[in-house]
Amino acid sequence: MSQTVMNIKNLHAKIGTKEILKGLNLELEEGKVHAIMGPNGAGKSTLSKAITGHYDIEVTDGEIDYKGQNIVDWEPEDRALEGIFLSFQNPVEIPGVNNAYFLRTAVNAKRKYEGKEELNAAEFLREMKKLVEELGMKPEMISRSLNEGFSGGEKKRNEILQMMMLEPDLIILDEIDSGLDIDALRAVSEGINKMKDGKRSFLVITHYSRILDYIEPDYIHVLKDGKIIKTAGPELVAELEEKGYGAIEEA
Amino acid sequence: MAQENQELDRAVSGEYALGFEIDIEEDKVPPGLNEEVIRFISKKKEEPDWMTELRLKAYHRWLQMEEPHWGHLEYEPIDYQSISYFAAPKKGPESLDEVDPKILEAYEKLGIPLEEQKQLAGVKVAVDAVVDSVSVKTTYQEELLEKGIIFCSISEAIRDYPELVKKYMFSVVPMNDNYFAALNSAVFTDGTFVYIPKGVRCPMELSTYFRINALNTGQFERTLIIADEGSYVSYNEGCSAPMRDENQLHAAVVELIAMKDAEIKYSTIQNWYPGDEEGKGGIYNFVTKRGLCEGENSKISWTQVETGSAITWKYPSCVLKGDNSVGEFYSVAVTTLAQQADTGTKMIHLGKNTSSTIISKGISAMKGQNTYRGLVKIGANAEGARNYSECDSLLIGSECGAHTFPYLESKDAMGQVEHEATTTKISDEQLFYLRQRGINEEDAVSMIVHGFCKEVFSQLPMEYAVEAKALLNLTLEGSVG
Ligand SMILES: Nc1ncnc2c1ncn2[C@@H]1O[C@H](COP(=O)(O)OP(=O)(O)O)[C@@H](O)[C@H]1O
Ligand SMILES: [Mg+2]
Numbered sequence: 001m002s003q004t005v006m007n008i009k010n011l012h013a014k015i016g017t018k019e020i021l022k023g024l025n026l027e028l029e030e031g032k033v034h035a036i037m038g039p040n041g042a043g044k045s046t047l048s049k050a051i052t053g054h055y056d057i058e059v060t061d062g063e064i065d066y067k068g069q070n071i072v073d074w075e076p077e078d079r080a081l082e083g084i085f086l087s088f089q090n091p092v093e094i095p096g097v098n099n100a101y102f103l104r105t106a107v108n109a110k111r112k113y114e115g116k117e118e119l120n121a122a123e124f125l126r127e128m129k130k131l132v133e134e135l136g137m138k139p140e141m142i143s144r145s146l147n148e149g150f151s152g153g154e155k156k157r158n159e160i161l162q163m164m165m166l167e168p169d170l171i172i173l174d175e176i177d178s179g180l181d182i183d184a185l186r187a188v189s190e191g192i193n194k195m196k197d198g199k200r201s202f203l204v205i206t207h208y209s210r211i212l213d214y215i216e217p218d219y220i221h222v223l224k225d226g227k228i229i230k231t232a233g234p235e236l237v238a239e240l241e242e243k244g245y246g247a248i249e250e251a
Numbered sequence: 252m253a254q255e256n257q258e259l260d261r262a263v264s265g266e267y268a269l270g271f272e273i274d275i276e277e278d279k280v281p282p283g284l285n286e287e288v289i290r291f292i293s294k295k296k297e298e299p300d301w302m303t304e305l306r307l308k309a310y311h312r313w314l315q316m317e318e319p320h321w322g323h324l325e326y327e328p329i330d331y332q333s334i335s336y337f338a339a340p341k342k343g344p345e346s347l348d349e350v351d352p353k354i355l356e357a358y359e360k361l362g363i364p365l366e367e368q369k370q371l372a373g374v375k376v377a378v379d380a381v382v383d384s385v386s387v388k389t390t391y392q393e394e395l396l397e398k399g400i401i402f403c404s405i406s407e408a409i410r411d412y413p414e415l416v417k418k419y420m421f422s423v424v425p426m427n428d429n430y431f432a433a434l435n436s437a438v439f440t441d442g443t444f445v446y447i448p449k450g451v452r453c454p455m456e457l458s459t460y461f462r463i464n465a466l467n468t469g470q471f472e473r474t475l476i477i478a479d480e481g482s483y484v485s486y487n488e489g490c491s492a493p494m495r496d497e498n499q500l501h502a503a504v505v506e507l508i509a510m511k512d513a514e515i516k517y518s519t520i521q522n523w524y525p526g527d528e529e530g531k532g533g534i535y536n537f538v539t540k541r542g543l544c545e546g547e548n549s550k551i552s553w554t555q556v557e558t559g560s561a562i563t564w565k566y567p568s569c570v571l572k573g574d575n576s577v578g579e580f581y582s583v584a585v586t587t588l589a590q591q592a593d594t595g596t597k598m599i600h601l602g603k604n605t606s607s608t609i610i611s612k613g614i615s616a617m618k619g620q621n622t623y624r625g626l627v628k629i630g631a632n633a634e635g636a637r638n639y640s641e642c643d644s645l646l647i648g649s650e651c652g653a654h655t656f657p658y659l660e661s662k663d664a665m666g667q668v669e670h671e672a673t674t675t676k677i678s679d680e681q682l683f684y685l686r687q688r689g690i691n692e693e694d695a696v697s698m699i700v701h702g703f704c705k706e707v708f709s710q711l712p713m714e715y716a717v718e719a720k721a722l723l724n725l726t727l728e729g730s731v732g
Contacts, residue, residue, distance in 0.1 A: 077686045077687075077692070081689045086687055092680040094684070095705075096701070096703055103688075106688035106690055109688075110689050166689070
């Protein structure tokens with residue numbers, strides 16, 4: 001068995017007074033693609049927010065070990081700098097903030113953290129333009145305000161663009177395929193597949209199996225009512241398609 | 252959530268970095284206001300009799316007026332008899348070498364290069380620096396004079412260009428326009444005078460830095476800018492004041508006149524001392540600024556970034572008299588700590604096909620209270636007048652407030668007026684998004700705030716936009732723990 005990049009143990013988490021994650025266990029292997037499937041409202045997005053340190057989530061018990069350290073009390077930016085990236089289900093719009101300026105700030109924050117030299121505007125733009133083209137985004141996206149007035153598909157491509165520029169170690173994709181037409185889906189999954197290098201790990205969160213035809217998972221985990229109730233190989237997808245989540249019982 | 256708010260508060264409460272005091276001997280009159288004080292000021296300034304008489308006339312008007320209290324502002328009554336109305340540095344410098352090194356040092360701390368050679372980002376900037384009530388040094392004056400451009404202190408203008416001053420001073424803001432304007436008319440001590448002759452495009456940004464230094468000194472500048480037919484000028488005013496624990500009064504008057512086809516761009520970066528978290532100290536800033544688009548196709552554009560003062564009462568306005576004339580108002584007003592700002596604009600449409608644009612961005616943090624008050628008035632003959640107003644408020648934290656009072660008076664059913672207003676909170680989602688990308692909280696807040704202000708910053712000359720951004724960071728950021 002390969003190395004564990006993240007080990008979530010008995011995670012309990014609340015939003016407000018409501019407990020959403022109820023003793024969740026999940027082990028993610030380095031270099032592998034893990035898919036989390038589950039019905040709407042099961043707590044999938046909550047899990048992604050707990051891992052990345054969103055303010056809404058209060059972890060009341062359990063651990064999130066990442067690269068051997070419990071990160072439950074870390075600031076969101078520290079988790080990001082250590083290589084955790086979340087592609088948001090609904091990326092927020094930030095008016096007036098230039099997309100390229102934002103992304104260069106983020107890339108340079110990471111480079112600085114890693115002791116690398118910061119990229120100047122020209123170097124950065126060259127790289128960004130190349131990826132914008134690869135992802136089939138309009139060149140104007142470079143200088144538009146961050147996510148402002150972007151279509152659903154454009155927002156998701158922009159998330160993938162950020163992922164590719166930031167070169168994270170653990171990539172969480174929350175409903176990356178929602179709102180994507182087939183061309184966008186292809187472009188986005190190509191971008192994701194290109195990031196697979198045997199070291200980098202993926203957590204693909206979805207309630208539709210469609211995306212899994214494009215990004216082949218190594219493991220399938222079923223999340224229901226705040227817990228992982230089943231873990232299996234990719235063959236589970238077909239079974240879920242056929243029988244639905246209702247038929248899956250806790251192992 | 253509550254904890255998150257506190258963190259935000261900490262993140263946004265910057266120390267007032269310009270709160271140092273220039274230690275120079277002051278020459279000032281004892282506190283209080285009467286005819287004698289006015290005569291003293293006029294004499295000190297070596298003014299002709301006609302000016303002394305005008306001052307006295309304004310003083311008597313002022314005595315009959317009452318301090319206005321319609322603003323959304325709360326403050327202790329101002330004791331006008333406890334204020335000293337004149338302070339001048341004792342040394343009267345002739346050249347830069349004679350300028351008190353301490354003043355130069357203070358300017359250096361403010362980041363203003365006073366030497367003529369120093370070019371700010373490759374652009375020549377002529378600086379008329381005002382320390383308390385006397386213009387210390389006007390740079391570039393000679394080079395400008397070759398083009399017929401007059402750029403000097405208002406006191407010099409009264410002595411050297413009396414005809415221009417007599418014709419235009421009080422023509423846009425009458426001496427009895429309002430309480431504070433009347434007070435200013437009686438006791439104004441210095442300020443800037445600009446005249447751009449016909450067809451001349453002013454080759455550089457003109458700039459004045461005001462600085463209130465002396466204890467208990469009111470500062471009353473008066474600025475008059477005249478752009479003759481077909482001319483253009485961009486003028487920048489920047490202000491800061493040292494830290495005090497008593498409130499000081501600042502009541503300035505600015506008059507702009509744009510003739511046919513002329514354009515005036517007036518930018519302000521205001522960073523007077525805001526007072527402390529309880530509102531103690533800080534500048535009371537009661538300012539009357541008005542521009543007259545006298546001729547056809549003239550244009551006046553106000554851009555202001557207001558980050559300082561305990562109290563701000565300020566409504567830069569445009570009187571659009573000439574047909575097809577254009578008025579613009581772009582404003583960022585920040586209130587944090589216990590600051591209160593009641594600011595906005597008036598656009599008075601008198602000529603045909605006149606148009607105006609109002610973009611107002613209010614940012615409130617901590618206990619700051621921010622009020623936008625705007626009037627769009629369309630006169631009976633202003634056929635085809637158009638106005639577009641956009642007032643956006645950004646709240647940081649939960650103890651601050653934003654208020655919007657747009658007024659419209661239209662005598663012309665043909666006028667076209669659009670108004671949009673939004674109030675948003677810096678959302679946790681935006682903050683989290685940026686932090687998830689590895690950007691620290693402080694940088695994330697400033698990125699969101701700069702984005703919010705973008706439409707206004709883009710109106711500022713480049714170097715000033717950079718300064719405005721730095722100032723916003725200074726105002727809104729402290730040390731994130
Ligand atoms: N901000 C919130 N406030 C209150 N409840 C929330 C919030 N976000 C999510 N929830 C609730 O938490 C549960 C899990 O939501 P979520 O993690 O978004 O589910 P999924 O992503 O699996 O569809 C749902 O019942 C949802 O209503
Ligand atoms: Mg979800």
